[in-house]
Amino acid sequence: MKNNFLIVDTSQENLVNVVLSNQNNLINLKNENKRECLRNLVPMIGEILENNNLTLEDLDFIGINSGPGSWTGLRIGYSTVKVLSLVLNIPIIEYNNFELIKKYSNIREGIILIKSSNDNYYFSEIKDSENLVDGIISEIDLLEKYSNKEKFYLENYSLEFLKSVLDEKFLNKNFSSTNDLEPYYVSTGLYKEHHE
Amino acid sequence: MNKDIYILAIETSCDDTAVSVVKNGSQVLSNVVWNQNKTHQKFGGIVPELSARKHLKVINYVIIEALETAKISFSDISAVAVNNQKGLIRSLVVGVSAAKALCLSLNIPLISVHHIEGHIFSNFIGKEISFPHICLTISGGHNLLICVNDYFNYQIIGNTLDDAVGEVYDKVARVLGLSYPGGPVIDKLSKNGDETKYKFSRPMTDLDSLDFSFSGLKTEVSRLKSKLDETQTNYKIEDICASFQKAVIDTLIFKTLIACRKNNIKNISVVGGVSANSRLRELFSEVGLKNNLEVFFPELQFTTDNAAMIGYVAHQKFLKKEFEKLDLEVYTDEPLV
Numbered sequence: 001m002k003n004n005f006l007i008v009d010t011s012q013e014n015l016v017n018v019v020l021s022n023q024n025n026l027i028n029l030k031n032e033n034k035r036e037c038l039r040n041l042v043p044m045i046g047e048i049l050e051n052n053n054l055t056l057e058d059l060d061f062i063g064i065n066s067g068p069g070s071w072t073g074l075r076i077g078y079s080t081v082k083v084l085s086l087v088l089n090i091p092i093i094e095y096n097n098f099e100l101i102k103k104y105s106n107i108r109e110g111i112i113l114i115k116s117s118n119d120n121y122y123f124s125e126i127k128d129s130e131n132l133v134d135g136i137i138s139e140i141d142l143l144e145k146y147s148n149k150e151k152f153y154l155e156n157y158s159l160e161f162l163k164s165v166l167d168e169k170f171l172n173k174n175f176s177s178t179n180d181l182e183p184y185y186v187s188t189g190l191y192k193e194h195h196e
Numbered sequence: 197m198n199k200d201i202y203i204l205a206i207e208t209s210c211d212d213t214a215v216s217v218v219k220n221g222s223q224v225l226s227n228v229v230w231n232q233n234k235t236h237q238k239f240g241g242i243v244p245e246l247s248a249r250k251h252l253k254v255i256n257y258v259i260i261e262a263l264e265t266a267k268i269s270f271s272d273i274s275a276v277a278v279n280n281q282k283g284l285i286r287s288l289v290v291g292v293s294a295a296k297a298l299c300l301s302l303n304i305p306l307i308s309v310h311h312i313e314g315h316i317f318s319n320f321i322g323k324e325i326s327f328p329h330i331c332l333t334i335s336g337g338h339n340l341l342i343c344v345n346d347y348f349n350y351q352i353i354g355n356t357l358d359d360a361v362g363e364v365y366d367k368v369a370r371v372l373g374l375s376y377p378g379g380p381v382i383d384k385l386s387k388n389g390d391e392t393k394y395k396f397s398r399p400m401t402d403l404d405s406l407d408f409s410f411s412g413l414k415t416e417v418s419r420l421k422s423k424l425d426e427t428q429t430n431y432k433i434e435d436i437c438a439s440f441q442k443a444v445i446d447t448l449i450f451k452t453l454i455a456c457r458k459n460n461i462k463n464i465s466v467v468g469g470v471s472a473n474s475r476l477r478e479l480f481s482e483v484g485l486k487n488n489l490e491v492f493f494p495e496l497q498f499t500t501d502n503a504a505m506i507g508y509v510a511h512q513k514f515l516k517k518e519f520e521k522l523d524l525e526v527y528t529d530e531p532l533v
Contacts, residue, residue: 038289042296042522056301071245072286075252079290083297086256087270179256182249 004054006062010037010077011069019159020048026159037073041080061091063166067184068114068122074183082181091175095165096184097154098124104157110150122186134186201274205507208291209283209311211247215258217266218507224321225266227497227504230254240370248286255294275305277510281530282311288526296522305519307510312532316344318498318505319465325492330455335468336362341406341455347512350533353455354406362470364410368440371418372433382437383473389438396443401450445476449483464491472499
């Protein structure tokens with residue numbers, strides 16, 4: 001174990017977030033310009049490693065946020081990380097936004113909401129600490145259907161919290177099989193049906 | 197002794213995930229194309245979001261297959277090339293991200309290639325065509341007449357005003373209840389049809405222009421079919437296919453010949469997916485013989501979207517050390533010049 005890892009989060013439309021854990025030191029590189037994910041992600045990975053005198057070979061694994069969120073952003077993150085993993089044989093560990101929020105807010109019952117495009121939300125309904133159902137819902141349906149449920153949103157969790165989630169998965173050897181990886185699109189209808 | 201140059205090229209502009217290894221510019225060691233036609237067949241055309249999802253799903257496997265077929269490993273690659281200009285944005289970003297990740301992890305240069313530039317030189321794989329020549333690019337996404345003066349020296353002299361010719365094939369196929377993609381199926385049915393049976397117009401051949409406009413032909417076919425169905429006239433779908441196809445090919449040839457005459461050029465290069473069409477090849481070759489012009493077609497595997505053509509162009513850029521930084525972006529409809 002080298003005690004270093006990298007986390008890539010491209011799930012939000014206007015944010016590229018790269019986190020490096022270097023011997024338990026946490027370093028964070030963010031870019032908050034809209035639509036600049038493709039341009040910035042790979043240079044940011046190069047930069048954060050170089051600034052800390054590390055190379056990709058020094059990583060135990062790469063963590064990636066699987067969504068739900070911006071489909072194009074997620075694909076940029078995934079395509080990058082899948083290929084890095086393929087070339088250098090570094091394991092990948094996935095985590096998702098619902099899981100993060102649920103752990104962070106310690107939710108037993110309620111509904112987790114992540115803003116999507118066109119007044120829609122990705123949602124996950126939690127009951128007895130279990131995810132009942134994930135999906136996409138419009139703002140209007142949300143008010144109608146879940147008005148009496150407690151709602152939870154993506155918050156600014158600390159890097160330490162994020163690290164603890166990834167550390168636990170690493171201990172449990174929760175690795176994903178690199179070549180088949182896809183983001184968590186939470187899609188319905190057409191896309192789901194035709195994309196096995 | 198000079199070291200061999202291996203370029204790994206990636207092309208994900210539309211619905212094909214393509215990766216190729218090209219050695220020293222001319223030897224195509226592998227040309228892997230992961231085709232999505234089956235996915236899009238139900239819709240009679242390409243669904244961009246599905247296309248992007250498929251690219252991401254298979255990209256690693258296509259890279260692995262390209263390396264295995266070429267019998268090389270990651271450490272042998274000298275540079276990575278990618279098409280980042282022209283295509284569906286959601287699809288392009290998958291290939292470009294993968295290309296950048298390869299360069300970062302292998303510490304090798306990144307080369308960008310324009311999709312159309314790739315097609316122009318798809319006809320150079322395994323042969324040389326002297327400069328200048330007239331290049332007709334015909335596919336589902338483009339329909340251009342280009343005067344190719346030299347490497348990286350082009351002049352667009354004709355363009356489509358509406359649908360590209362391959363797109364019209366797809367739409368006509370849909371009108372006639374045929375499967376997607378339309379080109380191969382219409383070409384096949386046409387072999388048993390009478391191409392003089394129905395009179396379709398040859399769009400814009402009465403104008404002194406090298407531009408194309410094929411969308412009206414789709415309407416003509418659609419009207420004819422409705423009329424035949426309404427009047428319960430017996431007809432063979434093969435005859436409609438053959439007549440439509442003849443109108444398209446006549447128009448393409450007519451414009452290409454004017455382009456040659458205007459520029460006093462004797463060499464014609466016909467590239468892109470539609471250049472695989474068998475009747476088009478026949479007629480172009482006949483006309484070439486008659487007019488003392490030489491007509492060149494790419495090998496069939498290099499007509500539709502492929503990465504070998506990207507690798508070919510990239511080699512030329514590699515020699516000039518024309519490399520990109522890892523902040524490379526994509527351009528969905530960047531003009532060639």
